[in-house]
Amino acid sequence: MTPDPFEAGIASGWNVQQATDIANAEQLKTDVVIVGSGAGGATAAEMLALAGFKVLILEAGPLKRSKDFVMEERRAYPELYQQSAAMLNQQQSIGIMQGRAVGGSTTVNWTTSIRTPDKTLSFWQSDKRVEGLDAQSLAPYFEAAEQRLGITTWTADANPNNQVIADGCRALGWQYTKINRNVKGCWNLGYCGMGCPINAKQSMLVTSIPTALSHGARLITQAQVWQMSFDGERVNELLVRAIDEADRSLSRQFSVKAKHVILAGGAINTPALLMRSNAQDPHRVLGRNTTLHPSLISAAIFDEPIKAHSGAPQSYYSDEFVWKNGVQGRMGFKIEAAPLHPMLLASKSFGFGRQHADLMKQFNYLHASIALVRDGFDSLHGAGQVVLDEQGHAHLNYPLSKGFWEAAKRAFMAMAQMQFAAGAKAVLPIHDNMPMFESWQHASKVIAKTNFEELTTVVASAHVMGGCAMGEDPTMAWVSSQGKSHYYKNLTVMDGSIFPTSLGANPQLSIYAITRKNCETLIKELHERV
């Protein structure tokens, strides 16, 4: 087991505090303040601290470490996730999971590490006026991130839950790929979504944040940046509220003045902060085109135990259907496996009483496939919009489009076909009143006739992206291709909110690589300025 770096680090004098340690109304000063400590924020913090800047990281979530990761859903969801992992869109039709702790969503993610698909990068270039982020220019940054985070092919055998994807795709002649993971010394436990108890996952919690802290960065946790004030073309000050572990506001505030501000609160929260602060947005792009890879779930029962809670959560995916109809044609979907844990399964399935109890009894024999739908490429594809309520809290207005429901039908068909081809004895598409199918023939007939629609089908997301799009055209984008605000000279955004569409691949590696490239440019500029 890898030791918890915070243990020795804090003992050696790392500058780590809680917001309640800061005096009320105190003003802090720094070179660079970073809002959020997830994939984007921590990557930037490490690079800037190594480059010699005085860095302050403000994280709304608590500091939780391997000793707190006890492999129990009842503790992990309230402690490590936004809204206790029970966040929904305004329509209440999509369950949305996002991290809220030091390390952000990387502390709880499933370690799948995939480069941005070339087709997505080309589309950004041709249709979203993104410059300098083609596959060739990004290649060295992908390599650097992969090296830094130990991202390589997972060489252990796939668990039976993932083996279904490989077996089904092989039998049908469909494309499938072994997944790269960011782990070192992984024990194949399968509880990545509850925080890694042995520090094998190379999340920001055990990699970039410790390096930043070792090089003089300061971390303040449970510190929620509520608003920013502006002075012409510059961010003037950040207003920070102390919050408790359950995300409740405490009567303690302080402010921060920085020469440069990096927003890395993730999609939804970064645009929400800007909107709450009345940031300039003449073309009303903030919060728009928030994408989710909204995902459908198909369960299958096998004769042999699957134990989908155990082993690397994701080790095979299939891209057979991601680009089948072109980039902007009918929506494509990526097929992956999802780990199952009792609360996760219970909250992401249908039924009541005996029917639900019968499903839960099969827990150890259940496999789950997910189809992640590629959203946000045009109006047919649909996307969400961040809105604020009267108190300034963010909500996501995301009506699922006709195009999505048409894709859902194809996705349920494909997943059932693959599961039967892999030897499933029964398949259950997670949709209200669906029977358990015992043959592909029966499943395909019923799925073809079913009307999939909002609130009759379980839809989930762990990939929140967009809402603060990048690009050179301010009528479509709030930041440049380098993440720099089109309106404020000392403000850069470095997180998944800058993606102008979804990716068609799991996002963390794209965020690491793009942040690395943009932060390198920023460091050169700051050396001249600060």
Ligand SMILES: Cc1cc2nc3c(=O)[nH]c(=O)nc-3n(C[C@H](O)[C@H](O)[C@H](O)COP(=O)(O)OP(=O)(O)OC[C@H]3O[C@@H](n4cnc5c(N)ncnc54)[C@H](O)[C@@H]3O)c2cc1C
């Ligand atoms: C359960 C789960 C599984 C996943 N699995 C994978 C996977 O296997 N592979 C993959 O590629 N991706 C996966 N992801 C997604 C991936 O982890 C995220 O896309 C990525 O971490 C997003 O990075 P980010 O920097 O945009 O934001 P985050 O990593 O979410 O970090 C944002 C941080 O900012 C903090 N914050 C927000 N607002 C404020 C504020 N106002 N003030 C202070 N702090 C603030 C938040 O608390 C949070 O800690 C998964 C996500 C989840 C939830």
